[in-house]
Amino acid sequence: MKQRIKLFVNGEAYEVYTExxxxxxxxxxxxxELTGTKRGCDSGECGACTVLLNGKPVNSCLIxxxxxxxxxxxxxxxxxxxxxxxxPVQEAFIEKWAIQCGFCTPGMVISAKALLDRxxxxxxxxxxxxxxxNLCRCxxxxxxxxxxxxxxxKMKEGRS
Amino acid sequence: MGSLPPFEYLEPSTLQYALYILNRxxxxxxILAGGTDLLVQMRDGKKTPKYVVNxxxxxxxxxxxxxxxxxxxxxxxxxxxxxxxxxxxxxxPALHQAAGxxxxxxxxxxxxxxxxxxxxxxxxxxxxPLLIYEAKLKIAGLKGEDEVxxxxxxxxxxKTVIEQGMILKEIYIPxxxxxxxxxxxxxxxxxxxxxxxxxxxxxxxIGDSICEDAKIALGSVAPTPIRSENAEAELRxxxxxxxxxxxxxxxxxxxxxxxxxxxxxAEYRREMVKVFVRRALHSLMIESNMGNR
Numbered sequence: 001m002k003q004r005i006k007l008f009v010n011g012e013a014y015e016v017y018t019e020x021x022x023x024x025x026x027x028x029x030x031x032x033e034l035t036g037t038k039r040g041c042d043s044g045e046c047g048a049c050t051v052l053l054n055g056k057p058v059n060s061c062l063i064x065x066x067x068x069x070x071x072x073x074x075x076x077x078x079x080x081x082x083x084x085x086x087x088p089v090q091e092a093f094i095e096k097w098a099i100q101c102g103f104c105t106p107g108m109v110i111s112a113k114a115l116l117d118r119x120x121x122x123x124x125x126x127x128x129x130x131x132x133x134n135l136c137r138c139x140x141x142x143x144x145x146x147x148x149x150x151x152x153x154k155m156k157e158g159r160s
Numbered sequence: 161m162g163s164l165p166p167f168e169y170l171e172p173s174t175l176q177y178a179l180y181i182l183n184r185x186x187x188x189x190x191i192l193a194g195g196t197d198l199l200v201q202m203r204d205g206k207k208t209p210k211y212v213v214n215x216x217x218x219x220x221x222x223x224x225x226x227x228x229x230x231x232x233x234x235x236x237x238x239x240x241x242x243x244x245x246x247x248x249x250x251x252x253p254a255l256h257q258a259a260g261x262x263x264x265x266x267x268x269x270x271x272x273x274x275x276x277x278x279x280x281x282x283x284x285x286x287x288x289p290l291l292i293y294e295a296k297l298k299i300a301g302l303k304g305e306d307e308v309x310x311x312x313x314x315x316x317x318x319k320t321v322i323e324q325g326m327i328l329k330e331i332y333i334p335x336x337x338x339x340x341x342x343x344x345x346x347x348x349x350x351x352x353x354x355x356x357x358x359x360x361x362x363x364x365x366i367g368d369s370i371c372e373d374a375k376i377a378l379g380s381v382a383p384t385p386i387r388s389e390n391a392e393a394e395l396r397x398x399x400x401x402x403x404x405x406x407x408x409x410x411x412x413x414x415x416x417x418x419x420x421x422x423x424x425x426a427e428y429r430r431e432m433v434k435v436f437v438r439r440a441l442h443s444l445m446i447e448s449n450m451g452n453r
Contacts, residue, residue, distance in 0.1 A: 001168070003169065019166065020167065020168070020169030020212070021163070021164040021165065021166050021167055022164070023164070023199070042203065043199075043200045043203060044196055044199075044200060044263075044264075044266070044267055045353055047264065047266060050266055053269075056240075056269045057265060057266050057269060058266050058269050058270055059196075059266045059267065059270070061199075062195050062196050062199050062200070062267075062270060063195060063199075063270070064164075064169065064192070064195065064199070064212070064214075066169050066171070066214075067192075067195070067214060067216070111265065111266070114265075129265070129351075129352070130265055132264050132265070132351065132352030132353065133263070133264020133265055133266045133267060133352060133353060134264075
């Protein structure tokens with residue numbers, strides 16, 4: 001039986017009708033057409049589908065659509081707005097060449113942003129642990145870690 | 161990965177109503193807590209519930225509070241919340257450590273302590289620390305509540321004393337006595353998203369430079385997480401030194417009953433029990449020497 005779900009995505013309110021055996025990832029990609037969030041393993045291993053749920057990074061493939069009724073989601077599309085500057089994490093990913101095929105990038109950016117929000121000056125070890133649930137099969141991890149360090153610097157300058 | 165089979169979704173907001181639903185639907189119902197195991201099992205076709213019962217709307221099942229010289233953790237408390245709790249870090253460092261190495265940060269934001277225990281994987285990361293702290297699990301059923309020591313909770317892979325129609329409500333952990341030191345070590349191929357090759361938790365209680373009490377728990381080396389009583393006996397009443405630690409580590413290896421699987425052979429696992437129990441005890445010995453100085 002279809003259920004009505006209200007959710008907030010990137011600050012906007014949405015209402016969708018869905019069978020309960022669909023995930024938050026299905027709703028984002030198929031109903032709301034927010035395809036920046038990627039479907040990788042569909043089992044919580046790869047982190048390509050990472051979004052912020054009430055501010056915390058989660059695997060959207062492991063959450064049933066009805067579970068997010070009334071809750072707030074931020075996807076990669078909500079990290080920066082069109083015609084406005086990119087988020088410092090996004091800028092740093094471009095500047096440090098931390099993107100190869102790009103499939104893992106939305107999830108990486110979300111995990112990195114969440115890390116810097118809770119820990120503005122992470123050590124290299126803390127960066128690696130925070131991104132451990134995000135796989136990059138191009139294996140470009142060195143550049144990704146460099147980008148997160150650079151983003152931390154950028155955000156520090158922005159605060160001072 | 162397949163898609164999720166159809167089911168009816170239920171969201172009871174009280175414990176009583178949840179118990180009523182679970183009793184009414186019996187085996188055709190599955191409890192949804194964090195969902196990080198259940199959804200994967202459903203996609204794999206290992207579980208095909210007709211009813212998925214989300215218990216996260218039941219308020220009193222979540223949170224960490226002090227009670228009766230110990231701490232009570234609601235079954236729905238997420239693994240990250242446990243890892244980030246200063247109270248847990250201070251009183252139960254081995255649980256704090258284990259909660260920090262379970263799967264990934266994203267999974268830890270959803271996965272719950274109750275789910276980790278009720279799934280009853282022999283490799284459940286939170287089980288060895290709870291075994292050394294001798295946690296007690298409060299289980300609710302329609303007929304009332306029952307308290308089960310964690311040592312008696314696991315029956316086999318995927319099997320616990322919880323029967324259809326019951327819900328794990330909370331976990332009580334008594335505060336260890338003074339001068340108790342504890343640690344958790346996880347060994348796997350990688351440092352994240354890893355099902356442990358072995359898990360070790362150990363604690364020692366020191367009085368007059370003597371190891372008055374010791375607890376050793378092992379994960380991934382038997383059908384359930386286990387305590388190693390022979391290793392504990394080797395430590396009790398002794399002054400810790402390299403020789404005593406070595407004997408305890410060997411006893412722990414003998415107590416383990418590992419299998420060979422895709423992650424490691426039984427022989428390797430047994431050898432690693434020896435290495436990691438020794439490492440854990442060595443580190444506790446150093447910590448206790450510093451603490452007693």
